Amino acid sequence: MTYFETNRDKHIYYNQRDNRCAAHLHRSGEILYIVKGEKQVWLNGTPYSLVEGDCVISPPYCVHRYEPSTGEQIVATVPTEYCERFEQLCKTARPTTHLLHDNDGAIKRLLFSLKAPPNALFFTGAVNLLLGIFTSRVPFVAYREENERELIERIARYIDENYAAPLSLAELSKQFGYSPNYFSALFKRLFKASLPQYLNGIRVYKSLRDLGKKPLYALAAEYGFNSPQQYYLHFKNAYGCSPKEFLSRKPPKT
Numbered sequence: 001m002t003y004f005e006t007n008r009d010k011h012i013y014y015n016q017r018d019n020r021c022a023a024h025l026h027r028s029g030e031i032l033y034i035v036k037g038e039k040q041v042w043l044n045g046t047p048y049s050l051v052e053g054d055c056v057i058s059p060p061y062c063v064h065r066y067e068p069s070t071g072e073q074i075v076a077t078v079p080t081e082y083c084e085r086f087e088q089l090c091k092t093a094r095p096t097t098h099l100l101h102d103n104d105g106a107i108k109r110l111l112f113s114l115k116a117p118p119n120a121l122f123f124t125g126a127v128n129l130l131l132g133i134f135t136s137r138v139p140f141v142a143y144r145e146e147n148e149r150e151l152i153e154r155i156a157r158y159i160d161e162n163y164a165a166p167l168s169l170a171e172l173s174k175q176f177g178y179s180p181n182y183f184s185a186l187f188k189r190l191f192k193a194s195l196p197q198y199l200n201g202i203r204v205y206k207s208l209r210d211l212g213k214k215p216l217y218a219l220a221a222e223y224g225f226n227s228p229q230q231y232y233l234h235f236k237n238a239y240g241c242s243p244k245e246f247l248s249r250k251p252p253k254t
Helices: 084-092 106-113 120-137 148-162 169-175 180-191 195-210 216-222 228-239 243-249
Strands: 002-004 013-017 021-025 029-036 039-043 046-050 054-058 064-066 072-078 093-095 099-101 140-142
Touching: 002 148, 002 195, 021 195, 029 039, 029 084, 029 106, 039 054, 046 054, 054 120, 072 106, 084 093, 084 120, 084 148, 099 120, 106 120, 148 169, 148 180, 148 195, 169 180, 180 195, 195 216, 195 228, 216 228, 228 243
Parallel strands: 002 021
Antiparallel strands: 013 072, 021 064, 029 054, 029 072, 039 046, 039 064, 054 099, 093 140
16 A cells, blocks of 8 residues: 655654654655664665665655664654755755765764754754764765656645545546556656555545445445445555454554
8 A cells, every 4th residue: 555645744743762664755855864773764666675774755746664672763744945955956856875874973873963953943954964964975866757746746745635536547647637547657666555555545535535424325425435345455465354344443543
């Protein structure tokens, strides 16, 4: 499952524990730092095996997924208003790797300072210093297509606004000016998932806010599924359990 998460775009998020998440993307940048232990993550389809002192940066609209582990990490999600120059860079170029090892502990100290910053100016300065370290050590290369980052944003937001409608490959390819075959391949390259997988992932994710409040048949109809059985199947594929089991175990989110 891959989904577009909008609730991180306007709010700072900071957490220090074992962070795990399904594949998703958002406009905010995200920093993951390994304090203890090891961790497996995927960023834009590339796997990274992380150890203590490793840090990965997810630029805006980067698809990322974190596997559970027994270690400890810091995750900070930073709205783009706090790192505008980094966002501008990421509109036209991408990092050759998302991984950086913290040789001197500078990144760890900066991340710890974000937990309770004295004011917004301090937070902005610490974030930009951290991203400055990253961009000074990691080369960036231009996107394969000039407007690729913009296209990812446009497609993600269009689907986010129309996910409950019966969207089809033919409709979406026409909306964005491509042939169906080309758009299908382009979508999979940009979002690391097929269009049906992404659509159903978005619909299931959006339904979580009403899970337990409405019956399955109502959720299926409201969130774009043809039947309660179809909703149930895609929910189980996404979360590995039934909606009832999901509610009882309340898995942590990042």
